[in-house]
Amino acid sequence: MPEQNERKLFGRQRRANSATPRDAGRYVVKTNADEDAKLRARAVVAGVTVPRFLVEAGMNANVQTSTDQKQLIAELFALSRTMGTVANNVNQLARYANTEGRFPAEAESVVAEYRALSARIDDTIRKLAGA
Numbered sequence: 001m002p003e004q005n006e007r008k009l010f011g012r013q014r015r016a017n018s019a020t021p022r023d024a025g026r027y028v029v030k031t032n033a034d035e036d037a038k039l040r041a042r043a044v045v046a047g048v049t050v051p052r053f054l055v056e057a058g059m060n061a062n063v064q065t066s067t068d069q070k071q072l073i074a075e076l077f078a079l080s081r082t083m084g085t086v087a088n089n090v091n092q093l094a095r096y097a098n099t100e101g102r103f104p105a106e107a108e109s110v111v112a113e114y115r116a117l118s119a120r121i122d123d124t125i126r127k128l129a130g131a
Contacts, residue, residue: 075124076128079117090114
């Protein structure tokens with residue numbers, strides 16, 4: 001749908017004048033036909049122009065890109081490997097406690113490390129879920 005027709009259908013979409021000039025940057029974004037249609041549809045639903053939609057989406061702190069998601073997934077894998085190491089340490093401590101009849105003092109640091117890792121995993125999962 002041409003820009004002129006959009007204005008007639010949905011009213012004014014131009015953003016308000018700014019106290020400071022908007023001359024800091026201009027960007028060219030190239031899309032294929034499918035991406036263009038999706039962007040236009042989302043902009044119409046939001047009641048703004050496509051450029052304004054892109055600015056608002058880009059400035060939104062809650063937007064999660066696929067790169068962000070890949071980094072969070074990589075972090076989860078790293079945390080999983082670390083958790084495996086901690087689990088191995090816990091097994092060794094349990095074996096020691098069973099054979100010696102006492103729990104070693106070093107166990108407190110392993111428990112603290114386990115709790116910290118659990119909290120990091122929970123936090124990473126929340127970020128990945130977008131919460």
